[in-house]
Amino acid sequence: MSVDPQELRRVAGHFATGVTVVTAEHEGVTCGLTVNAFITxxxxxxxxxxxxxxxxxxxxxxSSAPRFGISVLAEDQESIARIFAGKDDDKLTRVxxxxxxxxxxxxxxxxxxxxxxSEQRIAAGDHVLFLARVxxxxxxxxxPLLFFHGRYGxxxx
Numbered sequence: 001m002s003v004d005p006q007e008l009r010r011v012a013g014h015f016a017t018g019v020t021v022v023t024a025e026h027e028g029v030t031c032g033l034t035v036n037a038f039i040t041x042x043x044x045x046x047x048x049x050x051x052x053x054x055x056x057x058x059x060x061x062x063s064s065a066p067r068f069g070i071s072v073l074a075e076d077q078e079s080i081a082r083i084f085a086g087k088d089d090d091k092l093t094r095v096x097x098x099x100x101x102x103x104x105x106x107x108x109x110x111x112x113x114x115x116x117x118s119e120q121r122i123a124a125g126d127h128v129l130f131l132a133r134v135x136x137x138x139x140x141x142x143x144p145l146l147f148f149h150g151r152y153g154x155x156x157x
Contacts, residue, residue, distance in 0.1 A: 016148040019073045021084045022050055022058075023092065023105040024065035030092045030105055031061035034085040036147045037127075038070060046134035048116060051127045057087060059128060067102050067117050068132070071110035074142040075154045080107065081145060101136045111142040 023032040037051035050070065052059050062068055073081055080095050088094075096108035100115040107113075116132035146153045 013149045016146055016153075019077075019081050019145040019147050019152065020050070021071045021073060021080065021107055021110075022052070022062060022068055023071065023097070023107070024058075024062045024068040025103075025105060026061050026064040029061060031058040031089075032084050032091050032105070033058040033062075034081045035070075041131065047119070048114060048132055048134055050130050050132070051124070052130065054126050054128060057089070062130070063121065063128070065104075065118070067104050067115065067135070068130070069100055069104035069106045070114040070116060071107035072112040073107070073145040074109055074111045075145050076142075077107075077109060077145055078152045080109075081152060109142075110140075111144060112139040113137065 017036040020035050020038045021032050022035045023030065033052065033056055035050050035052065039049050041047040041049050052062060083094055084091050092105055097105050098108055100106045100113065102115040104115050114134050115136035117135050118130055118132050120131040122129040143155055146155065
């Protein structure tokens with residue numbers, strides 16, 4: 001049975017997710033992209049997984065970097081999600097960012113963040129899955145930015 005990719009996208013859009021930005025640096029070049037395919041894989045050891053499309057301009061940078069950051073965006077950071085969903089190369093110069101304990105770039109104002117070391121890359125169709133060990137993490141106040149039916153949204157009160 002053949003599945004139409006656009007129909008799969010439409011159906012999968014019924015699953016609400018949070019919104020993250022994955023950031024990395026390799027040989028002095030920083031990169032970042034908006035990612036909503038992020039999951040906790042294991043608590044012991046602490047492992048997470050992110051999925052990045054093979055067409056992403058940030059894929060070579062993230063693939064080459066030994067570590068990457070994951071910033072969980074707050075509900076007021078939709079504009080940041082849109083910046084990192086774009087094709088510009090200088091995204092990290094356009095938003096407030098800081099360095100984590102491991103040196104990875106992290107976004108200011110995020111409600112949570114993880115610093116990860118790549119453990120395994122898995123080719124999966126038109127995406128690459130990054131299985132990574134969490135080496136640092138934290139959370140602050142705020143509510144998450146959501147993604148549902150191809151649109152950004154917020155939790156209802």
